[in-house]
Amino acid sequence: MNTRTEPVVIRRLFIGIALGFFGLFIVLPLICVFYHAFSKGWVVYLQALAHPDALAAMRLTVITALVAVPLNLVFGVAASWAIAKFDFKGRDLLLSLIDLPLSVSPVIAGLIFVLIFGAQGALGPWLRAHNIHVIFALPGIILATIFVTFPMVARELIPVMRSQGNEEEEAALTLGASGWKTFWMVSVPNIRWGILYGIILCNARAMGEFGAVSVVSGHIRGLTNTLPLHVEILYNEYQSAAAFAAASILVLLAIVTLVAKTVIEAVIRRGHTA
């Protein structure tokens, strides 16, 4: 469509609306976070981040992402490869099931794990008898995070793989390569930027997840509070500056994600035109 045929006024109006919304709902809140974070000065800001509970929350958030993201990566590559390159019974079902965590409220996602692993749940008594801690401990937090970030990598890869088609793989197979070799030498290199993109989105969601993690966390200070939960606690304790200091870490993560995403998108586009 050629936008140049529209009158200047209309064009300016639409650009204005878009920029206005962007400023009001995205930029202004972000500025607010940093404004509040530094409202009591650098010292309070750094103290808030160096507090043992804050450090514990960051450590827990990083560990959670370190486990959840690679697992979802392995799953995401396998699932998207199967879905995009092969035709099999139940493929559409699998495709919609992958999206399930996106349509389920995170609170429900958390409660699912309480119902399974909680003391009153299906596996609760057995876990308790064997002294295995799942919910209200690290494993529960990781499980809830994996659940909500489950579709992130696969969702990115399926369209990329589909658009590439099967020709290169078929060529490799005709030339005598094994399926395994084809996968590593042909399929994976073609989607490497898509993989990176998926990892970044998955990681951002894993570190930022609040709802599901809140349900299974137990909120034990310095032990089972992730960074988003830590922010809420500080805010409820009237420590606004400290709460926003911790929140600013999450915002920085978002900005880094955004930049990385833009760079990768540019690389992918160049790859397409080349």
Place this chain on the structure above:
Amino acid sequence: MNVKWLGVLVAAVLVVGGASFAAPARAEGGLALLNVSYDPTRELYQAFNKSFTDFWQKKTGAAVTVQQSHGGSGKQARSVIDGLEADVVTLALAYDIDAIAKNSGLLPVDWQTRLPDNSAPYTSTIVFVVRKGNPLQIKDWNDLVKPGVSVITPNPKTSGGARWNYLAAWGYALKNFNNDEAKAREFVAALYKNVPVLDSGARGSTTTFVERKIGDVLLAWENEAYLVVNQFSADGYEIVAPSLSILAEPAVALVDGNVDRHGTRSLAQAYLEYLYTPEGQEIAAQNHYRPRLAEVVQKYAGQFKQIELITIDAVFGGWQKAQQTHFADNGVFDQIYQKK
């Protein structure tokens, strides 16, 4: 990316994941207690835990850490039932600890008789917080039902503190209408007509009143009221003591099923008993909880306003009955709040 790289990755994930399953949710080295508490006690237990760990170190030479978890009282009870391994629970009402005993069997149903004073080492009551200069001249409960007065209180279905607020208003109405239940019900219904927003917990209501500046009067725990006045001294909030209020007895208990698994029974018992010592009572008083111990009561007498306090047992026949009548599904609260 190659196969080797992926192998390393998977191995790393399995190691971290496996370690997370193997490591129980306890601090490393030394004994740790987990105190699962409700929202407004954050400051109280921060001070108390420090005092207790010092005391324990001096007495036994052993270092202990006390971990805290805070949230709405009912929600916290639910977490303990679902497996949050609390060594001790310090909740807003005995009813919530009853729920743990009933639903999980982790502690005996007669838990409340195991410590003095109904297992409530400190008490509190419900007071009003008003904005600077008390512009609407709110003095007592009957000022809250006047048209145009906006009252902030949380939802009694989810918040322990909110139930105390509700019952205090009911108790006041009963007294002023010569125990006429129908008139009391009308009075409380009129009060809740003046509530623009029901938050799910006491902290949420405080935030609504203080940060979002909604409402003319906040019904709050006495300790929470002092916290607001001190934290936001610049805004000039004032505490108003009504003529009558309710004696709130936040209860504490040892969770037998958990301490026996953790081997922390004697430590948990000492922790709870320390709440009743002069040191523990002073910390409670300093955090605006009403102490029980006569000498500490006397020392902090000036800090707590004289209010006629009714008890839930005398006026409402205990928590189980009050809960059934007022807060159960289709109870009195549901009926009056739907009529709105």
